[in-house]
Amino acid sequence: MAVSLTASGAAPQPDDAATELRARVERFVRTRVIPQESVLDAGGPAAGAALRELRSLARTEGLWALPLPAELGGGGLPFSVYAQLAEAEGASDHGPAALGSATLLDVTMLARHAGTRVRERYLEPLVSGEIRTCYAMTEADVPGTDPLLTGTRGGYAADGGWRITGRKWFTSGAGAADLVTVLARTSGAPGDREGLSLLLVPTDSPGFRIVRELPVLGAAGQYEIELDDVRVPGDHLIGEAGRALAVAGERLALGRTLRCLRWLGQAQRAFDLMCARAATRSGSRGALADHQLVQQHVFDALLALRTTRPLVHEAVALIAAGQDARTEVGLAKVAAARMLQQVTDSAIQVHGAAGLGPDTPLPALFRGGRAARILDGPDELHITTVARRILRDYGPQAVTPG
Incomplete structure (x- = not known):
């Protein structure tokens, strides 16, 4: 294929x-x-x-x-x-x-x-759906855009394992998870790039607990968790000790791109609902599809979809080739999040009051679009990091454009 x-x-x-x-x-x-x-x-x-x-x-x-x-x-x-x-x-x-x-x-x-034991123990059950995992990175008292300030601590235990203490929040799927990958500082001081590690924690470990569920604009699935001197085996370290950012960065690039692809699918669903509504709804002033303002919604939504899709697939191509995709992922993430919110907002407008109620998926899709502008890094993070990366090529050491 x-x-x-x-x-x-x-x-x-x-x-x-x-x-x-x-x-x-x-x-x-x-x-x-x-x-x-x-x-x-x-x-x-x-x-x-x-x-x-x-x-x-x-x-x-x-x-x-x-x-x-x-x-x-x-x-x-x-x-x-x-x-x-x-x-x-x-x-x-x-x-x-x-x-x-x-x-x-x-x-x-x-x-x-x-490591070998973790792969042999968990990978097949993960693929088969027998067990579930989640990923705990962000914390309530730490800016989500600055993992260097992570407050969760991990240290060596006397038996050669790890001891972890801290609290994480907005951990997707933690309520039903069997494993959670936790970002913790295992050496160095807050702000150091080195010293952060990823540790795989079974959720039935003593000291692990779900603090509360955190609904996102009314939707379930996010949780705050606490780790109180949780012990995990030494071989449950993911990657090298102190070098978590490389693994986390790789995961984030793939994860953000996957989200963008799925947001395209959700926006297409909202677009189809909007067009179906416009084509079948009529009032005393004629068919909804004949109104110029409705046609404007359709055009703008289609333009957003068609211009965002190539950006997302440009990031896909670079990731699939194992190349640096940071700029392309940043562009795609911001564009796709904005696009999903824009398209679903237009679909709701064309539906009128029906778009606000429980009879269509539009409220849920719009909620997802709004949350998308914060998930996996807010728009502002991607805008500034991409712009800085681009502007470095125009600095004093760069060749002046001819």
């Missing part, structure tokens, strides 16, 4: 097999996942049962864990190919979990940076 990337960085043109697979994923999300969204959003035993049923169906249909390693039970798709499916899969927030790709970041991190 091959794909080709255009020189402009536009979305690759998939071959027939990739096109067919994307259609199958899109159909599964539309007919299987989306009808279960209200149950899945509510949480509890009913949500757990619905998710198990969806995962069973995904396996039966040959759609389980498509981007995960084949030797671990996944589909083995390279990232460049999976990126063509991620947009369709991410049209629902529950798509990645239902189709088994939600663990891609953790599986990739552990496969590349964990």
Whole structure:
């Protein structure tokens, strides 16, 4: 299965097999996942049962864990190919979990940076969906854009393991997780680039507890957690001690790009709802689609989608090739977050009061768009870091443009 990337960085043109697979994923999300969204959003035993049923169906249909390693039970798709499916899969927030790709970041991190025992113990259960993981980086009293000030502490235990004390918040999925990767300072002082480490913590460890759930604009799934002298084995260190930022940076680049792909899928869903509403709704002054202001919403939303998609796939291509994608990921993240908020806002406007109520997914999609401008670093962080990186090339040492 091959794909080709255009020189402009536009979305690759998939071959027939990739096109067919994307259609199958899109159909599964539309007919299987989306009808279960209200149950899945509510949480509890009913949500757990619905998710198990969806995962069973995904396996039966040959759609389980498509981007995960084949030797671990996944589909083995390279990232460049999976990126063509991620947009369709991410049209629902529950798509990645239902189709088994939600663990891609953790599986990739552990496969590349964990020791032998951790890989042998956890990777296959992660791919199969038997266990769940989460990632704890941010803290209430530390600016999320400055991990160098991390207050959680990790130290050596007498038995050769680690002892961890601290508190994290906005830890996605911690309530149902079996493992949590914790960023902790294991040496040095606050502000030092060296001395931060990533430690894999089983959530049934003594001293680990869920402090509270933190709804995001009313949506569940985020948690505050506490680690009170939690002990973990010495081989549960991810990467090198004191060198967590390299691993975290690699994870963030992939994670941000995945989010962008999924935001494209959600924006496309909102766009389709808006166009369907405009095309079928009529009033005393004629069809909604004939109103110029409605046409303006449609045009602007389409323009946002069409101009954002190439930016995202430019980042995909660089990450798939193992190249530096920091600038491209920063551009894509800001553009995709803004685009999702803009498109869903237009869709709500065209729906009128119906767009504010429970009968469409638009309120949830809009909430996701607003949160997107803060998740994985606020817009301001990406704007300043990208601009500084670009401006360095125009400094005193740079060649003056001719």
